[in-house]
Amino acid sequence: MEQDDPLSESGIVTLETVVREPGANAPVIKVENATKAFLTPDQGAMVALQDINLDIPYGEFVTVVGPSGCGKSTLLKLIAGLTPLSGGRILYQGAEILGLNTKVGYVPQESKLFPWLNLEENVAFGLDKKRYPRQQREQQARHFIKLAGLTGFEKYYPAQLSGGMGKRASIVRALAYEPPVILMDEPFGPLDAQTRMILQDELLKIWEQKRQTIVFVTHDLVEAVALADRIVVMTHRPGRIKDVLRVGMKRPRDIFEIHRQDGFDRAYGRLWNIFRHELNIKRA
Ligand SMILES: Nc1ncnc2c1ncn2[C@@H]1O[C@H](COP(=O)(O)OP(=O)(O)OP(=O)(O)O)[C@@H](O)[C@H]1O
Ligand SMILES: [Mg+2]
Numbered sequence: 001m002e003q004d005d006p007l008s009e010s011g012i013v014t015l016e017t018v019v020r021e022p023g024a025n026a027p028v029i030k031v032e033n034a035t036k037a038f039l040t041p042d043q044g045a046m047v048a049l050q051d052i053n054l055d056i057p058y059g060e061f062v063t064v065v066g067p068s069g070c071g072k073s074t075l076l077k078l079i080a081g082l083t084p085l086s087g088g089r090i091l092y093q094g095a096e097i098l099g100l101n102t103k104v105g106y107v108p109q110e111s112k113l114f115p116w117l118n119l120e121e122n123v124a125f126g127l128d129k130k131r132y133p134r135q136q137r138e139q140q141a142r143h144f145i146k147l148a149g150l151t152g153f154e155k156y157y158p159a160q161l162s163g164g165m166g167k168r169a170s171i172v173r174a175l176a177y178e179p180p181v182i183l184m185d186e187p188f189g190p191l192d193a194q195t196r197m198i199l200q201d202e203l204l205k206i207w208e209q210k211r212q213t214i215v216f217v218t219h220d221l222v223e224a225v226a227l228a229d230r231i232v233v234m235t236h237r238p239g240r241i242k243d244v245l246r247v248g249m250k251r252p253r254d255i256f257e258i259h260r261q262d263g264f265d266r267a268y269g270r271l272w273n274i275f276r277h278e279l280n281i282k283r284a
Helices: 015-019 072-079 119-129 134-147 163-176 193-210 221-227 255-260 264-279
Strands: 027-040 044-057 061-065 087-092 104-107 181-185 213-217 230-234 241-246
Touching: 027 072, 027 213, 044 072, 044 213, 044 241, 061 072, 061 221, 072 087, 072 181, 072 213, 104 163, 119 134, 119 163, 134 163, 163 181, 163 193, 193 221, 193 255, 221 255, 221 264, 230 264, 241 264, 255 264
Parallel strands: 061 213, 061 230, 104 181, 181 213
Antiparallel strands: 027 044, 027 087, 230 241
């Protein structure tokens, strides 16, 4: 990496810097022959992911779908540097990830708030690292709390929020910090349909403004199409990449009318066709 590359100076950068990165065509994340095996209590080594190759360019919105247990969460954990690879390597901005990758924001599948901090402090948590002045930090936290529909609950502690409220808060906590890359593991899975659409819409609006790179795992094929530039379809365990589909629908997209948008049916049809084969579902 170049000496004067502003991205190399610290883990925290402004999103504008990311977008203007000179090598914008180079992938921000490069997964090369990544393999991950786990030791299991009964079967010895179990290969969860096998020979994954994937380039993710700056600013792309990638969704990842695949059968339960195919290694989607494991892939995100590898990119976040939370667990070591068994083979291959993963590069972040050209540098191999060898430990915790603090440059990415990560919303785990079972994401939790810090129980000892109230809602506002939770959402502002990452902003401390950005050395924002206090007023700006509070403003930013309040803005994201509003996005999550949680205004009025700023002083509540996680135990005093409902499950869905906590989930929404943990999502906006990652967004508020504005990392250049966000890894989201089925973030909207447990939410009710309305909240889910509202947050999908907000996420797309934020992304359209900031053009963060987003890797978003979902089991919802409509969501996968609605949000993505590209969809990565994985096979049953050991997870491999079965196909990568480009979604040609124009942006900005209207999440609330996504079924009527030009290109939706075609993209969904293509995805379902691939997925159906993976699930071994025959045509009626
Ligand atoms: N820490 C671990 N130790 C042992 N095995 C693990 C561990 N983490 C994951 N696995 C195994 O790796 C495989 C992939 O798990 P992973 O959680 O990545 O799947 P997934 O695609 O995210 O599934 P889901 O859609 O249900 O969330 C599973 O068989 C799981 O049992
Ligand atoms: Mg998972």
